[in-house]
Amino acid sequence: MKEYFSNIYTALLTIFIGMKVTLKHLFVPSVTIQYPDEKPELPERERNRLYVNMDDCIGCDQCARACPVNCIQIDTTKALPTEDLGKTSNGKKKALWVTGFTIDFSKCCYCQLCVFPCPTDCIYMTDIYEFSEYQRNNLIYDFVTLTPEDRQQKRDNLAKFNAEKEAEKLKAASEIKIKTETEPKKDQPKE
Amino acid sequence: MMYDYFVELFGNTVIAGIASGILMSLLPLFIFILPYALLAVLAERKVSAHMQDRLGPMRIGWHGWNQTIADILKLIQKEDIVASDTDKPLFNFAPILVFAGSYAAFAAIPFSSYYIGSEVDLGIFYIIAVTGLVVAGILMAGWASNNKYSLLGSMRSVAQIVSYEIPTMLVVLSLVMVSETMSLHKLSEMQTGYFWNWYIFGGPGFTLTKFLLIPSMLIGFIIIYISTLAEVNRVPFDIPEAESELVAGYHTEYSGMKFAMFFLAEYANMYAVSAIVAALFFGGYQSPIGYLGNLLGVEWLIPLEQFFWFAAKGLFFVFVQMWLRWTLPRLRVDQLMAVSWKYLIPIAFINLIIIGFITLI
Numbered sequence: 001m002k003e004y005f006s007n008i009y010t011a012l013l014t015i016f017i018g019m020k021v022t023l024k025h026l027f028v029p030s031v032t033i034q035y036p037d038e039k040p041e042l043p044e045r046e047r048n049r050l051y052v053n054m055d056d057c058i059g060c061d062q063c064a065r066a067c068p069v070n071c072i073q074i075d076t077t078k079a080l081p082t083e084d085l086g087k088t089s090n091g092k093k094k095a096l097w098v099t100g101f102t103i104d105f106s107k108c109c110y111c112q113l114c115v116f117p118c119p120t121d122c123i124y125m126t127d128i129y130e131f132s133e134y135q136r137n138n139l140i141y142d143f144v145t146l147t148p149e150d151r152q153q154k155r156d157n158l159a160k161f162n163a164e165k166e167a168e169k170l171k172a173a174s175e176i177k178i179k180t181e182t183e184p185k186k187d188q189p190k191e
Numbered sequence: 192m193m194y195d196y197f198v199e200l201f202g203n204t205v206i207a208g209i210a211s212g213i214l215m216s217l218l219p220l221f222i223f224i225l226p227y228a229l230l231a232v233l234a235e236r237k238v239s240a241h242m243q244d245r246l247g248p249m250r251i252g253w254h255g256w257n258q259t260i261a262d263i264l265k266l267i268q269k270e271d272i273v274a275s276d277t278d279k280p281l282f283n284f285a286p287i288l289v290f291a292g293s294y295a296a297f298a299a300i301p302f303s304s305y306y307i308g309s310e311v312d313l314g315i316f317y318i319i320a321v322t323g324l325v326v327a328g329i330l331m332a333g334w335a336s337n338n339k340y341s342l343l344g345s346m347r348s349v350a351q352i353v354s355y356e357i358p359t360m361l362v363v364l365s366l367v368m369v370s371e372t373m374s375l376h377k378l379s380e381m382q383t384g385y386f387w388n389w390y391i392f393g394g395p396g397f398t399l400t401k402f403l404l405i406p407s408m409l410i411g412f413i414i415i416y417i418s419t420l421a422e423v424n425r426v427p428f429d430i431p432e433a434e435s436e437l438v439a440g441y442h443t444e445y446s447g448m449k450f451a452m453f454f455l456a457e458y459a460n461m462y463a464v465s466a467i468v469a470a471l472f473f474g475g476y477q478s479p480i481g482y483l484g485n486l487l488g489v490e491w492l493i494p495l496e497q498f499f500w501f502a503a504k505g506l507f508f509v510f511v512q513m514w515l516r517w518t519l520p521r522l523r524v525d526q527l528m529a530v531s532w533k534y535l536i537p538i539a540f541i542n543l544i545i546i547g548f549i550t551l552i
């Protein structure tokens with residue numbers, strides 16, 4: 001008999017305790033983040049999509065070499081002696097036209113190993129993580145600021161310059177040859 | 192009131208009777224039950240979400256207030272699937288019967304002193320009798336679905352409703368003994384004035400019986416609230432629909448509008464039992480603090496105020512039902528039966544006898 005009434009008492013008591021808890025939670029601010037409208041605050045050193053600041057890139061290829069999955073492809077062209085490419089923001093002299101800098105984010109494993117070797121701090125992680133695509137090709141990002149015509153022009157310039165240099169060399173060599181042929185062998189022991 | 196207006200309009204009592212009958216029977220559906228069901232479904236989701244520190248529907252309209260309208264539109268468009276081995280006549284008839292049962296109860300519920308669908312003297316008796324149709328409909332749905340989960344669910348539901356109707360009726364009986372009427376309208380009229388005239392506080396008048404009745408009335412209220420909760424198959428008495436064990440019980444095989452009818456009936460039922468509790472113990476449509484209409488001398492404000500108070504009381508108890516849903520776990524079948532037969536019924540009987548003695552004094 002005593003148990004019967006204590007059962008009733010505990011049943012009612014526990015129901016009211018439970019109701020108190022749920023009522024309290026009715027007024028607790030919700031933990032939901034309405035995702036596309038508001039985004040969760042990411043941790044300070046989060047690793048997401050890479051970005052390359054091409055103004056600072058010297059085309060040293062160190063990031064590509066550090067990459068464990070070979071997702072960075074860099075293509076450089078030497079600048080002509082007449083061209084001045086300026087300096088990077090931390091004072092390094094730029095000597096190369098970067099005519100190709102692609103990162104394939106379908107391969108990228110977001111390890112951040114490419115960020116540390118960069119001498120000019122021009123490759124870094126951003127906080128962008130929503131860049132899904134329907135085509136895998138669209139995940140290959142090209143960071144070069146030059147237009148395709150410009151890139152071709154730089155290559156052509158270098159080729160032309162090299163060709164001219166080669167031609168000059170040849171010319172010089174032939175001149176020397178002619179000279180050596182025309183002039184009598186005076187100081188042969190120089191060799 | 193409506194009838195007199197139509198008699199004047201048509202000059203014929205038969206046509207006026209039919210017209211006012213149709214209008215009076217459709218009014219609660221379109222004025223109250225449908226908007227209420229839309230609101231209650233949204234409220235259920237919002238209350239459950241906020242009790243779990245979530246937000247609930249947020250996309251459609253401000254804080255998702257259009258969500259149920261969108262859901263209903265979706266349900267209307269849905270294909271009406273009837274599985275091949277079902278008992279088709281019963282299968283199609285069951286949702287109609289369930290809805291008719293719960294809707295018929297609204298006929299005798301006094302929304303205000305000026306609007307009662309049908310002013311029957313046996314109001315509360317009629318409501319309890321007519322909601323019995325719901326049991327038949329649920330059993331029909333479970334049987335016709337030809338699905339073991341549906342049948343199990345409906346059998347549990349019937350066993351539950353039948354056993355919990357006894358404590359409900361015992362409490363109603365004790366109230367009838369005190370008030371000496373079965374009409375919900377008269378019951379509400381008796382509790383007029385201020386909230387200390389409500390039956391939960393012992394009824395009108397300042398006599399010895401009033402104060403002697405208070406504890407019995409509190410016990411009676413708790414019993415009727417628990418047992419009506421079980422009658423509408425709400426948590427913690429939701430073993431007929433237990434999602435985690437029976438899929439959804441008797442409406443597993445239903446889809447589209449038929450499912451929507453079950454849903455509507457369930458929410459209408461929730462309000463019906465809350466309204467009964469409000470009418471019996473909490474003064475029905477009577478304001479707890481007096482009427483603004485009387486204060487300002489504006490006659491037409493009073494029925495609106497009464498409607499407001501009745502809706503507010505009913506909705507409060509519906510909210511408590513939702514609140515309990517997210518508080519308590521589901522009872523086992525044997526526990527369910529034990530609560531009814533070992534606890535509620537004996538206590539209700541003793542309560543009935545005590546109230547009988549008090550009313551004799």
